[in-house]
Amino acid sequence: MSSETAGGTSNEKSAxxxxxxxLRCRISTGRHGTLDGPAMQEVGAALEKLAGQDPADPDSVGAVLLHGDGDNFCTGGDVRAFAGAEDRYAYVHALADTFHALQRPLATAPVPTVAAVAGWxxxxxxxxxxxxxxxxxxxxxRMRPAYPGIGFSPDGGMSWTLPRLVGMARARRILLTDEVLEADTLTELGLLASVVDDDAVAEEAAATAHRLAQGPxxxxxxxxxxxxxxxxxxxxxxxxxxxDSIATCAAGPEGAEGLAAFGEKRRPRFH
Structure with missing residues (x-):
């Protein structure tokens, strides 16, 4: 939860x-992209609800788009709040638990998730x-673990996801040296799926989310x-x-539409 970690201030506008x-979800606020505590709870609750949706429902969510509302995606939360906490262990533990209440349903969402990673x-x-x-x-x-910079270890699942995405040796190097990762390196490592001009990030990420949302x-x-x-x-x-999975898909309405479209030599219309 840190470069500067959770707490944050909320905007009146819904996250x-x-x-x-x-489903568009804002996780940070302000020009610097401070992690927004109230937004975390709102987004986490919205993601939890996706588990019970019927994908065949025309009102269902087909993809999730996460974004910030400033120049940066998210730089963590409020380090000053950490420093000023009377019981630092209890304070940071509670914030990590709140953050993890967002991360758990994000990782298990029944639909694709897209991040619009502007700036940091x-x-x-x-x-x-x-x-x-x-x-x-x-x-x-740019990406950076940032936790070692304030004497912290990671939260949000970084110690689990990073080695699975880049390998254990690279994960060790990145985390232990608090490495700053540039866009080219992030693409090479597969942490960014695509890189566009800075002013096109929001548009490209939204287009990706909408394309996925119209899929099966x-x-x-x-x-x-x-x-x-x-x-x-x-x-x-x-x-x-x-x-089991492919048979379930074949027997469902999406499988029926996909097969019909193939036979009729047209694009499938899943929604």
């Missing part, structure tokens, strides 16, 4: 908005990006589940899971 089938993603901001499926950045986008929502959710489970399963177990 969660619907944009067609895309440091500390908690980097943890959020690592938990998303697709991150769109700009040419000046149930099937994309099954893909996310298969990928998430691969670390705990043997190859044989993964094959069994794939058999």
């Amino acid at each position: 969660v908005e619907r944009d067609g089938r895309v 993603a440091a500390g908690a901001g980097m943890s959020v990006v690592l938990a998303c499926d697709i991150a769109v950045g700009g040419r000046s986008t 929502t149930a099937a994309l959710g099954q893909i996310r589940n298969l990928l998430a489970g691969t670390w705990e399963m043997s190859f044989a177990e993964q094959l069994d899971a794939e058999s």
